[in-house]
Amino acid sequence: MNNFLDKLDHVLSPVADVLSNNKFLRSIANGLIALMPLTMVAAIFSILEALPKVASFLPQWSEAVDAALLVPYNVIFGLMALIVSFTVAYQHSKNYEDSDSMMNGLLSLLCFVLMASTYENMTFSAQYFGYAGIFAAVLTALVSVELYHFLVKHNLRIKMPDSVPPLVSKSFEALIPLLILVxxxxxxxxxxxxxTGNSIPALIQSLVTPAIKGSDSIWYQAILHFLMQLFFWLGMHGWAITAGFSMPISNALLAEQSAAYAAGTPIAELPYFTTGGVNMCNVFYFIPLILMFACKAKRNKAIGKMTFIPTLFNISEPMTFGIPIVLNPILGIPFILYQPIIVSINMAAVKYGFMNRSAMSGIAALPQPFSTFVACYGDFRVFLVFAVMMIVAIAIWYPFLMVWDRKCLREEQEAIAAGQVETAD
Incomplete structure (x- = not known):
């Protein structure tokens, strides 16, 4: 087993290091994380607008109120690419000591607007300011920061005397790079x-559309979660490693789904099923419960008590490193296989109509299944699907946890027999 672990670590660690340490992927992930509070605010207004539709006993909103509730929702998702062009550039500029993060963010935003804007019959179109322009916004941010850094590094800027206030000096220094970037x-x-007859954002969108649609599949999500869990098991942050390429796809998919919902598409006819409803695969709080009530080893009972509250609120790291699951050959098997299986069940339930589709992301701070219940507009079938998923999850984990507990119990008994541990009366 040790030889197998050594070989696996030898193969995967270099790949994980390249992905997690890549400044471009790291900047993309950090920039997109900044969208989370915005999408949560949009979700709140979407829930309010949808309540009378999914709960027939509630009085219907008037058309004016219904339209007003969707304004924050439409604005956030309709300007998502603009926000991304700023946040990704802001984060990417932090890789260079001589770069002004705020200025880089603004320059990237300006460059993206110039590329994405179209003028027809003297009217202004913002077609690519939303989900359709996310990938172009990410590329614009990365390229503009790299070009700005290159220009500053080679002193292609106006250097002001030291007596000039820093804010004024920085503004003048950005003039030449700004002109070149524009x-x-x-x-x-x-x-x-x-x-070609098409703008750069339009061409980029046409290239990435197959990837966006392909991500709306059980196989894609199962493989993605398998890789994340494998990296976590090896002691690396699986989400951080994969987020650089998975988050732009998932955000574009969510934004397109949101646009369809805002346009009046019924919930059952929304185009994608891998959005807010597919969140229940991240549940781990049943493991501390098993440790507390089914295990006999004192260390496992203690770990269960300490990690239950964090896992209840979707924070699994204390449990992962406390048991430990990292590089644990016994618990590594259910840890790696659990999420691909559970996410497949979750996705199948949404795809085949056992749960509502959703046009919002789940609320991360809420325990499951309540987060998904909210994301699915109050669909009570979520609780039934969650119960099925937990039965499967416990069936996967329980035998391995019992084997692990026996090993821990033997070690405790051997330590007591050797006089290394004092027993409590």
Missing amino acids: TVFYGGNCLVVSL
Whole structure:
């Protein structure tokens, strides 16, 4: 077993190191995380607007109130690409000591607006300011920061005397890089439009659309969760490693789903099923319960008591490192296989109509299944699906936890016999 672990670590660790330490993927992940509170606020207004639709006993909103409740929702998702162009650039500029994060964010935002905006019949179109422009916004942010850093590094800027206030000095220093960036992005987009008839964001969206639609599958989610759990088991942060490429896809999918819902598409006819309803695979609080009430080893009972509250609120790291599950050959098997199986059940339930589809992300601070219950607009079938998932989860974990508990109990008894541990009367 040790040889197997050594070989697996030898193969996967370099890959994980490259992904987790890659400044571009790290910047994308950190920039997109900033969207979380915004999407949660949008979700609250979406829930309020949808309540009379999913709970027939409630009085219907008037058309004016219904439309007013959707305004914050539409604004947040309708400007998502603009926000991403700023947040990703802001985070990416932190990789360079000589870069001004705020200025880089603003320059990226300006460059993206110039590329994404279209003018027809003297009217302004913001088609790519929402979900359709997310990937273009990410690329704009990364390229603009790299180009800005290159220009500053080679002193292509106006240097002001030391007597000039720093804020004024920084504004003048950005003039030449700003002019060059605007010329490159706007000029490049005009050239692409003249050659292809489509803007750069439109071309990028056409290329990534198959990836977005492909992510709305059980196989994609199962493989993604398998990889995340495998990296977690090896002691690396699986979500951080995969977020750089998975989050742009999931955010684009969620934004497109939200646009369909805002346009009046019925919940049952929303195009995708891998949004807010597929969150219950991240449940781990049944493990501390097993440790507390079914295990005999004192250390397992203590760990169960200490980690139940964190896992209840979707924080699993204390449990993962406390048991420990990391590099544990016994518990590694259920840990790696559990989420792909459970997410497949969760997705199948949504896909085949046993749960509502959703146009919002779950509320991370809420315990499951209540978070998914809210995301699915108060669908009580969520609790039934959750019960089935927990039965399967316990069936997967229980035998391995009992084997682990026996091992821990033997070690405790051997330590007591050797006089290393004092027994409590």
